[in-house]
Amino acid sequence: MNNLREIGVSLIFVLCIGQAQASVISNNTSYNKVIKTQTALPRETSMPKYLESINQQCMDYIQGNISWLAAPASNKTWATVNLRKLCAGATDSYVPGKCFKYVLHGQKKWDKQKKHKLDWRDGLALCAGARQFSRIEKCFKTKISIGKSVRESALGCNQKYFDKKDAIVRANTGSVSQNFCSYPSAQALMRSCPSQAQIQKIRSDFNISFDNDLVNNNVLTSWNCTEGGDESSIMLTMYNTYRLAQCIPFDRDFRWASGHDNLYDWLKSVNIRNVNYFWADSDTDYSHANGTRRVIALRGNNLGSEIYRSVINPRSGVGAIHALILLVHEAAHISQNKSHNCDSTKDSSLFYMGAWGVQYYLNKMLAYSTGDYFSEYEKRNFASEAQRVRDIRICDTNNN
Numbered sequence: 264m265n266n267l268r269e270i271g272v273s274l275i276f277v278l279c280i281g282q283a284q285a286s287v288i289s290n291n292t293s294y295n296k297v298i299k300t301q302t303a304l305p306r307e308t309s310m311p312k313y314l315e316s317i318n319q320q321c322m323d324y325i326q327g328n329i330s331w332l333a334a335p336a337s338n339k340t341w342a343t344v345n346l347r348k349l350c351a352g353a354t355d356s357y358v359p360g361k362c363f364k365y366v367l368h369g370q371k372k373w374d375k376q377k378k379h380k381l382d383w384r385d386g387l388a389l390c391a392g393a394r395q396f397s398r399i400e401k402c403f404k405t406k407i408s409i410g411k412s413v414r415e416s417a418l419g420c421n422q423k424y425f426d427k428k429d430a431i432v433r434a435n436t437g438s439v440s441q442n443f444c445s446y447p448s449a450q451a452l453m454r455s456c457p458s459q460a461q462i463q464k465i466r467s468d469f470n471i472s473f474d475n476d477l478v479n480n481n482v483l484t485s486w487n488c489t490e491g492g493d494e495s496s497i498m499l500t501m502y503n504t505y506r507l508a509q510c511i512p513f514d515r516d517f518r519w520a521s522g523h524d525n526l527y528d529w530l531k532s533v534n535i536r537n538v539n540y541f542w543a544d545s546d547t548d549y550s551h552a553n554g555t556r557r558v559i560a561l562r563g564n565n566l567g568s569e570i571y572r573s574v575i576n577p578r579s580g581v582g583a584i585h586a587l588i589l590l591v592h593e594a595a596h597i598s599q600n601k602s603h604n605c606d607s608t609k610d611s612s613l614f615y616m617g618a619w620g621v622q623y624y625l626n627k628m629l630a631y632s633t634g635d636y637f638s639e640y641e642k643r644n645f646a647s648e649a650q651r652v653r654d655i656r657i658c659d660t661n662n663n
């Protein structure tokens with residue numbers, strides 16, 4: 264369980280990293296090397312296989328299972344034309360049905376009053392092609408609470424509304440957070456591959472380099488990726504780290520950085536001068552950061568492992584999300600320029616908001632503030648990881 268140790272026990276803030284930097288190959292060199300190996304990347308336009316049958320699965324899930332009549336909820340036989348409308352554009356088999364059920368049959372959840380009239384048309388207006396359920400749900404509930412009618416709320420909070428809103432934000436700010444994130448879940452994102460545009464964006468936003476020793480030890484080799492495939496490599500893990508950062512939809516600002524609710528944008532704002540992946544010769548060559556020089560060094564030895572093609576590999580309990588958590592931990596050292604101030608490997612308190620505090624809150628938010636982007640298994644894992652960090656990495660557990 265080397266990787267677990269890498270994530271948990273061995274994150275140490277080292278002030279001097281001269282040695283790790285010594286054998287960095289220039290960013291340009293490694294970048295050219297990488298681009299040459301990417302001919303096997305699929306075109307972005309090809310529809311991932313797992314999406315092909317989603318439309319049918321979406322309809323199968325609703326037909327015979329969810330009543331289109333609000334009350335009594337007794338008619339589960341749908342007209343095909345309405346079913347088609349509800350599922351068109353879905354990227355997750357269950358989201359449109361789940362959304363419809365929420366509006367028509369989960370009336371307590373959005374605080375339905377007597378004055379609210381609704382029927383299946385309202386469910387259709389809100390839920391047709393729904394992809395981002397947590398966003399739709401939050402918007403609908405808010406509109407109802409400020410006195411809008413069901414129909415107004417439905418039309419003001421559907422997927423079309425959010426897609427339009429995102430397009431405007433993109434046009435005005437050039438923000439990347441939505442561009443590459445059409446996947447309904449972290450698992451779906453991990454089954455897909457980075458597009459060439461995304462790769463170029465990541466490499467231009469961050470100065471990423473690789474030690475020659477990774478090549479010498481056969482860790483950094485040519486790589487490829489197919490949609491739904493199981494290839495793994497240090498390069499794919501690295502790109503997926505940043506892709507997860509771009510796409511995890513937090514529903515509130517970070518506790519450690521108000522005004523930020525997107526990890527990629529926050530990482531950019533930290534102004535990291537270099538993220539270098541190195542080959543560790545010994546177990547005690549830990550990943551580390553230098554807050555003064557604003558550089559991060561990440562252990563690359565195991566990052567090519569197949570476990571990193573999953574969000575969390577159930578057999579090892581480790582996956583790509585941990586590469587991101589580690590990156591955030593090290594970036595936190597730089598953003599706050601704080602070292603571990605208790606026994607040299609721990610933080611004094613959560614209030615201190617050092618890298619362990621950030622890691623604690625990140626895990627909490629992954630578990631409780633990301634809607635249904637992560638699976639229940641993944642969320643349980645984040646919740647217990649948060650507790651573990653608090654238990655063993657924070658000296659004063661009474662001090663919040």
Ligand SMILES: [Zn+2]
Binds near residue numbers: 618
């Ligand atoms: Zn640390």
